[in-house]
């Protein structure tokens with residue numbers, strides 16, 4: 699029984715670790731909606747609070763008993779459908795991690811979900827005319843998205859522009875995918891081994 703619990707924890711641990719932070723990519727100036735995934739795991743809660751997380755948590759907006767409070771000095775935002783966060787006119791400085799926190803009723807369990815927002819650089823009219831005269835697109839959309847994804851893993855050096863060739867990025871993602879597959883196979887193997895041992899033990903008990 700104990701070993702079965704242990705193997706369960708082991709597998710769950712691997713699944714948890716392979717879960718990457720949800721990522722939202724946006725253009726400068728867009729009105730965006732950040733979903734609160736925690737509401738899928740809890741329907742009964744006392745209050746819901748959105749935070750921006752960068753080392754410490756900074757409150758943005760909170761709702762309790764249908765009363766909405768805006769935190770002082772927080773960025774302007776509103777609640778949307780299913781406790782999502784509506785952020786109008788996003789700027790590059792809005793990039794970062796966001797947390798939706800559901801405070802439980804008495805006896806319940808708090809729930810939270812996090813996601814990462816990347817907002818692209820703002821293009822000023824001057825830049826646009828420059829872009830019109832230079833036909834070469836220096837920032838391929840794929841590279842921007844991938845650096846956004848990578849910043850999930852390298853949060854502290856997010857401001858650095860990482861110049862990574864597409865081949866390198868693709869190959870490193872393939873390696874990660876391969877390692878995940880190997881780990882999954884290994885965990886299933888461990889589970890089977892433990893289960894078989896359990897069955898053998900039960901047979902020994904009977905004989």
Ligand SMILES: *[C@@H]1O[C@H](CO)[C@@H](O)[C@H](O)[C@H]1NC(C)=O
Pocket residue numbers: 727728729786787
């Ligand atoms: C954002 O929303 C405001 C009103 O809430 C609207 O006037 C504006 O056009 C929207 N901007 C975009 C880019 O959709």
